[in-house]
Amino acid sequence: MINNTKSLHVLIIGGGVAGLALALFLKKAGITCTIYEAYAYKGEAGSGLNIAPNGMNVLAALGLADELAARGAITLEHCFRSENGKVLARIPYGDINKYGQPGVSMSRATLYEVLTNEINKSGIEIKYNKRLLSINEYSIGVKANFEDGDSDSGDILIGADGIRSITRSHILPQGLEPSFVGVVGVGGFVKLEKVPELTQQDLSSLNYTFGAKGFFGYCAVDRGYAMWWSNLHANQPMSEAALRDTSMDKLQQEMLAIYKDFHGPAAALIKHTERPLRQNISDIQSLPTWHKGRVLLIGDAAHAVSPNAGQGASMALEDAMYLAKLLRDGKDDYVKVFTQFEGDRKGRVEKIVAEGRKRGVGKQEVSPFQARIRNMMMSIFLKLFGIKGIDWVYKYKIDWE
Ligand SMILES: Cc1cc2nc3c(=O)[nH]c(=O)nc-3n(C[C@H](O)[C@H](O)[C@H](O)COP(=O)(O)OP(=O)(O)OC[C@H]3O[C@@H](n4cnc5c(N)ncnc54)[C@H](O)[C@@H]3O)c2cc1C
Structure with a gap:
């Protein structure tokens, strides 16, 4: 039934990072909602993530930061190296005094588990296997139609x-597809015991190695695991069949051909990979609008950011908290709220999307000479400007009061 009273009832399409966090903040704001998720609950879903201090501050506002910091791996610095292991720069990352929270790396499964437990405790309804097909809007409400006929x-x-949002095609029926950024993201999890060469400092850092043939990153995550990630550059996205083929032999051969001579742990991480992942990386730089009538986009549906920015989940969390706050304060004037939400958020997120795309380009294959020059410049700039260049991203805080 459509709710005609003054208090809103919100339909949330998607039970990912943005959807789950939004539901929890709406609960705090005294607004009812239901979440509709296309898939069944997946305990082992997906890759790993690093949640930056700005995202952890949002999780802290939900009372979940301590649990995630205890279960994940706290990251205190970014460490940049050349392929022979020479440290180009170390810059501080998880300064709690400055940002309020450290960055924390975790598996997506852990993040979902913590958020979903909280959803269940709060009594918020989440309906699984509900894939949105279409939306009807009326003067008094909005109707979501699902694939199963409900x-x-x-x-x-x-x-x-998310990035392949059906809601977006309701707002922008002329269509706007995410752009493939020329990168296939590859990565996996490895038991820590298989890589004894990782030092304590490595385990509390986000480690990035830049060589002539490419880029290789690694860090600790939860449950006694490390994760690694890398970019394969490609003119075309990989086919669905190729993405599904994650046979270890092929992945290992492909990756070792590029990274076997990289310093220290790279080859060991590749050799001992469990659950390898390959994903076409796309982004959405800018949409003409994020809302129409009673419908609004948040998270990747509105502004998907390449993983190279390390900010997609944090942006989704920020969106969730800020939208719930505006809805709480704006009562039933959703048009005003949607307009203000887009106006206040667009500048920040689009700057971060652009930065993510730029960072991906810096990780391409180059000649050994170009790599030396790039690494030298990187070392100078990082030492000179270091954290100052990114402070504005991590320092951002939403005041819930
Ligand atoms: C390989 C990789 C690594 C990444 N690493 C990082 C990182 O380290 N740090 C970081 O901050 N970000 C990272 N990101 C980005 C981050 O994962 C996303 O930005 C974030 O998940 C966006 O959250 P979301 O809720 O908007 O979308 P999603 O998390 O994609 O959630 C969308 C949800 O909607 C559901 N859904 C889709 N269609 C429908 C439908 N029709 N009906 C109902 N439900 C539907 C999906 O099943 C999904 O559960 C990474 C991304 C990738 C691909």
């Missing part, structure tokens, strides 16, 4: 359905 109605609908 439908549900509410006052407003928030599309938190």
